[in-house]
Amino acid sequence: xxxxxxxxxxxxxxxxxxxxxxxxxxxxxxxxxxxxxxxxxxxxxxxxxxxxxxxxxxxxxxxxxxxxxxxxxxxxxxxxxxxxxxxxxxxxxxxxxxxxxxxxxxxxxxxxxxxxxxxxxxxxxxxxxxxxxxxxxxxxxxxxxxxxxxxxxxxxxxxxxxxxxxxxxxxxxxxxxxxxxxxxxxxxxxxxxxxxxxxxxxxxxxxxxxxxxxxxxxxxxxxxxxxxxxxxxxxxxxxxxxxxxxxxxxxxxxxxxxxxxxxxxxxxxxxxxxxxxxxxxxxxxxxxxxxxxxxxxxxxxxxxxxxxxxxxxxxxxxxxxxxxxxxxxxxxxxxxxxxxxxxxxxxx
Numbered sequence: 010x011x012x013x014x015x016x017x018x019x020x021x022x023x024x025x026x027x028x029x030x031x032x033x034x035x036x037x038x039x040x041x042x043x044x045x046x047x048x049x050x051x052x053x054x055x056x057x058x059x060x061x062x063x064x065x066x067x068x069x070x071x072x073x074x075x076x077x078x079x080x081x082x083x084x085x086x087x088x089x090x091x092x093x094x095x096x097x098x099x100x101x102x103x104x105x106x107x108x109x110x111x112x113x114x115x116x117x118x119x120x121x122x123x124x125x126x127x128x129x130x131x132x133x134x135x136x137x138x139x140x141x142x143x144x145x146x147x148x149x150x151x152x153x154x155x156x157x158x159x160x161x162x163x164x165x166x167x168x169x170x171x172x173x174x175x176x177x178x179x180x181x182x183x184x185x186x187x188x189x190x191x192x193x194x195x196x197x198x199x200x201x202x203x204x205x206x207x208x209x210x211x212x213x214x215x216x217x218x219x220x221x222x223x224x225x226x227x228x229x230x231x232x233x234x235x236x237x238x239x240x241x242x243x244x245x246x247x248x249x250x251x252x253x254x255x256x257x258x259x260x261x262x263x264x265x266x267x268x269x270x271x272x273x274x275x276x277x278x279x280x281x282x283x284x285x286x287x288x289x290x291x292x293x294x295x296x297x298x299x300x301x302x303x304x305x306x307x308x309x310x311x312x313x314x315x316x317x318x319x320x321x322x323x324x325x326x327x328x329x330x331x332x333x334x335x336x337x338x339x340x341x342x343x344x345x346x347x348x349x350x351x352x353x354x355x356x357x
């Protein structure tokens with residue numbers, strides 16, 4: 010009986026010791042855990058959210074990212090209210106210099122026109138850049154317009170008004186979309202032009218990729234433009250699009266990769282490459298990189314180090330997650346260039 014009590018007491022002591030040891034071994038991890046904040050583009054939000062979740066599971070460190078649009082991301086990093094900003098519209102050289110900001114690409118993806126047309130499935134509707142521009146200029150008003158029917162003779166295009174949806178906020182996705190339309194339509198370039206925000210000729214606005222996706226999902230006879238991951242996640246019907254080579258291509262990571270394959274990252278200020286209307290038979294015409302902005306001389310050196318740690322992890326260990334969401338990871342040689350910039354341009 011005494012031996013049983015002693016054995017029971019010993020087992021309890023061992024259990025307590027093991028539990029205490031586990032807590033003590035975990036304590037340094039919890040004590041060293043950190044949190045960083047970022048905000049900006051909605052285009053890369055699905056992958057940033059996925060990376061943040063995986064990164065926290067692996068390291069215990071948190072990344073809080075708000076999808077507020079590229080314009081908001083640029084404004085907030087300039088105001089120093091966040092640790093990093095995100096923008097699909099690469100910041101211009103004068104602003105990078107004025108605010109002493111480091112810019113680097115984090116991910117590549119594609120913007121896709123999306124439609125809500127009964128009986129028409131994803132990838133079936135064909136559009137050219139010129140027709141897309143005319144729709145957004147309000148010149149093509151009906152889904153059964155002769156120009157659309159001529160390009161899609163076997164599709165049941167309805168005798169319905171086209172409801173145009175565009176971004177209401179300052180958006181890098183809008184920059185890429187309007188930059189593309191400016192390259193393929195002289196009329197668009199002259200009347201509307203390119204930018205994160207433009208004076209739209211027609212349509213109604215939705216906030217973020219999320220807002221446009223919600224509008225198109227809920228309203229028949231709409232057309233909008235979103236990052237490809239949003240189209241897939243919301244089961245939206247994207248269109249085929251004619252590229253510079255005259256080929257009608259589907260959006261996917263292969264066509265995004267084809268567009269990005271000849272990018273001259275080192276020739277662009279702040280690595281700010283624009284990938285719209287790239288050459289190549291397989292290239293998706295509205296491909297884009299999304300960029301991160303950091304202060305070079307941040308007084309909070311620790312915060313800068315934590316941002317670098319996250320993106321070091323993302324650019325080297327997050328590639329599979331990016332591919333699963335149909336983004337294109339930054340090429341390995343470009344990652345080495347980025348790592349060099351972290352070493353030489355950020356305050357230590």
